Amino acid sequence: MPNKSTRKADRPNVSATVHPQRGSSRPEPQGVAPDTDPGTRRRVFSQNFFRSASDAGDFTEQLTYHEDARCVVEIGPGSGRITTSLSRLGHPVVAVEIDEHWHDKVKALGLPNVEVQCGDFLEWEPHDDPFVAIGNLPFGTGTDILRRCLEFSPYSLLEAVFLMQQEYVSKRVGRYGGNSFNAQWWPWYTFHEGRAFPRQAFQPVPRADTSTLFVIPREEWEIDWRERRTYQDFVAAVYDTGHADIGTALRKAARGSTSHWLRRAGVPAGALVKQLGPQDWVELYMARNPPPGARTHGGRTQGTRGRGGRKRR
Numbered sequence: 269m270p271n272k273s274t275r276k277a278d279r280p281n282v283s284a285t286v287h288p289q290r291g292s293s294r295p296e297p298q299g300v301a302p303d304t305d306p307g308t309r310r311r312v313f314s315q316n317f318f319r320s321a322s323d324a325g326d327f328t329e330q331l332t333y334h335e336d337a338r339c340v341v342e343i344g345p346g347s348g349r350i351t352t353s354l355s356r357l358g359h360p361v362v363a364v365e366i367d368e369h370w371h372d373k374v375k376a377l378g379l380p381n382v383e384v385q386c387g388d389f390l391e392w393e394p395h396d397d398p399f400v401a402i403g404n405l406p407f408g409t410g411t412d413i414l415r416r417c418l419e420f421s422p423y424s425l426l427e428a429v430f431l432m433q434q435e436y437v438s439k440r441v442g443r444y445g446g447n448s449f450n451a452q453w454w455p456w457y458t459f460h461e462g463r464a465f466p467r468q469a470f471q472p473v474p475r476a477d478t479s480t481l482f483v484i485p486r487e488e489w490e491i492d493w494r495e496r497r498t499y500q501d502f503v504a505a506v507y508d509t510g511h512a513d514i515g516t517a518l519r520k521a522a523r524g525s526t527s528h529w530l531r532r533a534g535v536p537a538g539a540l541v542k543q544l545g546p547q548d549w550v551e552l553y554m555a556r557n558p559p560p561g562a563r564t565h566g567g568r569t570q571g572t573r574g575r576g577g578r579k580r581r
Contacts, residue, residue, distance in 0.1 A: 315367070315406070316470040317347040323469050324349035327431060330462050330480055331402050333359050334426045343389050343403030343413060343430075348374040350404060355379040364389045390416055394424065401428040401483075407474065410436065411449075414483070421493055422456050422485035429462065430481045437461050437479040445542040448507040452500040454546035455491040458484045490550045499553050506541065514539045518552070529555055 318324040328350055333340065338360065345351040345363040351374055354361045361382045365371040371386040385392075390412055394401075405413050410432050417428055439447060440459040450459065462480030467473050491499055502521075511517035515537025518526045530537050532555035535548050544552075 315344075315346055315370075316404070316472060316474045318349045318404070319469055319471050321349055321352065323465060325353045326463065327404075327429075327465070327480065328353040328357075328402070330482075331400060331429045332427055333357065334398075334400060336398055337400045337426050338397065339399050341394050341399050341401045343401060343405065345374045345384065346370050346404065348377055348379075350402065351382060351384075352377065352379060354402070355382050362394070364392055389413055394420060397424045398426045399424060400426050402430070404431040407433050407436075407476075414481075417483065418453055418457060422489075423493075425483070425485065427485075428481075428483035430483070431465065431478050432481050433474075434464060434477045434479040437481045440481055446544055447542065448504060451503045451507070451544070451546075451549050455499065455550055456486055456489055456493065456496075458486060460484065491553060502553055502556070503549060512540055512542075513537065514541050514544060514552075517541055 318327070331340070331354075340354055340359050340361045342351055342354060342361060342363040345365050346367075347370065351361065351363050358381060361379075363374060363382060363384045365374060365384065365386055366388045368386055371384060374382075375384040390409070401417055403413070410430070414428075414430065414432075417425055438444060438461075440450065441461045442450060442459075460482040462482050464477060464479040467475070467477050470478075505521040506514070506517045509517045509520040511520060514535060515526070515530060518529065522529070527537070529552075533548070533551040535544070535552055539548070
């Protein structure tokens, strides 16, 4: 099975630090000037910070610092409570803050092992590979930030620990059944729930309780990372049909008969789309165009495990 050294050419272009894209040194969201009052900026950026250092420490201690990681990337340090807790662990930290006001505040703390940079994380590239990520993510842009982290690839992101709205975390861990977002990332990542924090633990008090979302790369992949976009387009096409059962949805997405396709994948035509598991989606994708040398046994595609995948050291 290929490992990191044999797949180096396929990895993102990374180097030593996190820096903004060219021409965006201190980006400001549209309509938010640097001198805007703190209350307005807090609403625009969805800023809700831990009230106590103790809660911030409880959240931070959930992060596992992998021996292969070169740094911790904190997304949105805000008031710096989480940053301070991270600093005490002694690992290199790069804190990316979109709000110039809080960037300056955290930088003024002079925390050891911490580099504070100002910019929109959605427009930044982490250049310390591999890394672990952590952050109290804004409710409004949490999904975009999560997707951005996943796109860096499991080569780069060794683990992520994010504080997010509790209902959203429930969706990611599959408490309400399957969904398009989860299905699109299942071949490479798993989502798990960690410690919960009540809304009263934050200032100002948000509209909902929060919970910790763990993002863990899978040890082995069955779909090559280079096929990610093709696979994700396939999943999106099936979900976009709006049909509940996979037989009808797949037939509508493919615009033709799919009975042989379903038999190769070993997935019943009457199975509900939202009830399909990670392996079902892998088998459906692989069965649409079986790789050379693959054979079927009991409806399951054989000979595909480890195709383009890797096992973490």
